[in-house]
Amino acid sequence: MTTRRIALCTWSDPAYVDPEPRQAADILRARGHDADVLVWHDVDVDWGAYDLVVVRSTWDYFDRLEEFLAWVDRVDVGSRIINPPSVIRWNVHKGYLAELGAAGVAVLPMLVLPRGSVDVASSIRATGWEKVVVKPAVDGGARQAALGETTSTALVQHAERIVALGDVVVQPYAPGIEAGEVSLLLFDGELSHAVRKVPAVGDYRVQAHHGGSELPHTVTEAELATARAALALAPEGVVYARVDLVEHDGVPTVMELELIEPDLFLRVDDRALERFVDCIEAQLG
Structure with missing residues (x-):
């Protein structure tokens, strides 16, 4: 078997070191590959030296979005990155949910408030929904999500704060x-x-x-x-x-x-890690 070089990308926050990329790398090495776990924004890495770059726990990309997207495109020129750049760009903004709904996939209704929107309170009230979740269109981990009545001053103020920074999604609360x-x-x-x-x-x-x-x-x-x-x-x-x-x-x-x-x-199923590594190997051709 030909040894292939694989990079599994994570973040640099010491508060939580994701074990999954390291576990996958261990199995890849046991199968004869050269696998490294790397921080995606490490400027010293030669990404072109890898046959495959796998995006994993890059959980700070929300705060460095343009840098992250530029890195994705750059890496995909000298190597191959998964998921593909077109998928990443499509998925990064929650507006893709409207596309799913228009195609007949069951999604919650949504209102997108573009960055800098004014009169946020009336826009939210006009939805007719009683209770809503408000969150940035580019975010993760419910970091800046807020739940409240559409008449709530605190909820509207939260929406006004985050819409000053980027697009905001408003959806009815799903019990x-x-x-x-x-x-x-x-x-x-x-x-x-x-x-x-x-x-x-x-x-x-x-x-x-x-x-x-x-x-x-x-x-x-x-x-x-x-x-x-x-x-x-x-x-x-x-x-x-x-x-x-x-x-x-x-x-x-x-x-x-x-x-x-x-x-x-991967921790919830005894075979999940092996299946994920199989999936990575299948991308090597």
Whole structure:
């Protein structure tokens, strides 16, 4: 077997060192490859020396968006990066959800407030929704999400603060989130595993750093059909994907497509890590 060089990219925050890229690198090395875990914005790395560059836990890209997108394009010239640049650019702004909805995929309704919008309060009230979630269109981990009544002064003030910095998405609150958000993990279009992320009592945010918990989940045919329909609309083939769904009006509804740097929850399934590494190897040709 020919030894190939593979880079798995992460971030540099010492507060949380993601174990998944290192675990994948260990298996790749055991299979005879040269695998490195690198910080994506390390200026000393020769990315062209790698046969494949895999975006993993680059969880600071939201704050360095233009730098990150320029890095993606640059790396893809000298090497090959996954997911592809066209997929990353499409997925980086939550406006892609409107495209899914227009194509018939079940998504929550949404209002996009462009950066610098004025009269935010009346725009939110005009939706007719009673309770909404407001969040930046480019963000992750519910870092700047806020839940409240459309008449809430605090909610409107939060929306005004973040719309001064970038586009903002407003969506009606989906009570189904209280039973959990289901994440389907697909590699090369095939279902690998799934997890139900349940928020802490009294919260709606499912992330572990907000007190959420993870439970095993058996995927339904309807959930898988929705996930595949959504991924089919990506501008190019998707190598790895996490599709986040919530039950809304009795229908599996897309909350997010995570196609850039998702937590893949490899820890919840004994074979998930091996399947992910298989997926990486398949990209080497």
